[in-house]
Amino acid sequence: MKSLFGTHIHLTGRVLDMRLKRQNVVSSNLANVKTPGYKARRVEFEERLQAALDLDSKGRVTRTDKMHLPAKFDPNTFGPDFFKSIEPRVYQGEDAVDLDKEMAIMAKNTLMYNALTQVMQKNFEGLKTAITEGGR
């Protein structure tokens, strides 16, 4: 769909959603650091996103004929994968959540989220400039 807002804005919005979900899951893990038998959860979406964008390591599929379906990104076709660690290990009443790992994931996630909001903001600024300055 050709419209005022390009797919990249939809894409950025979708990735922001995923990052928020990851933040929720990390909070859930952090809250249960001391719960015996709790299994750490993970959200993975990067690979699925690459596949949806047709950019994965296998290389993109080339359209050699105009009858081929175009591989166009649709932000609604992909979602996150969700992982539970399989085996809860209980030692001395402690559990399978690694605090350092969770904090690192959280820091990384927040940085990326903030960076993406910047990207989005710049997108809108660009649009605004085009609208207000274009006629001059």
Added chain:
Amino acid sequence: MSFMKSLDIGASALSAERTHLNTISMNLANVNTTRTPEGGPYKRKTVLFKAVPVETPFAKAMQTELERELRGVKAKAVLNDNRPFKQVYDPGHPDANQEGYVSLPDINVVEEMANMLTAMRTYEANVSAITTTKSMYNKALEIGR
């Protein structure tokens, strides 16, 4: 969408840790207590943590698989630790038995201090989870500016 859920989860952990900290200070305060309303010397208390779903059952049914798996934490119960009492020879004590021994709760101050540190660190970790989530929301609000 799970908007404020991360904050709810963080809050549940903070309140559970607070209960834990209360229990630890209760243990420390009662190191020498020989009389309790239940009778007998004070018994050391421990907290039982349980992972609980953040949503009501109905809201849960409407969610995606991922959101159904989110768990907060709850201090489910404060339990008695059934380790035997420490026997201390103190014939002048009003609660001393025939042989002059007093039963005191077997509370190890070092152990309680270590528990207190873990409780504090967990609390801090959850506070920083809440803070970062808040900063993310603030960033999101800046998008339209």
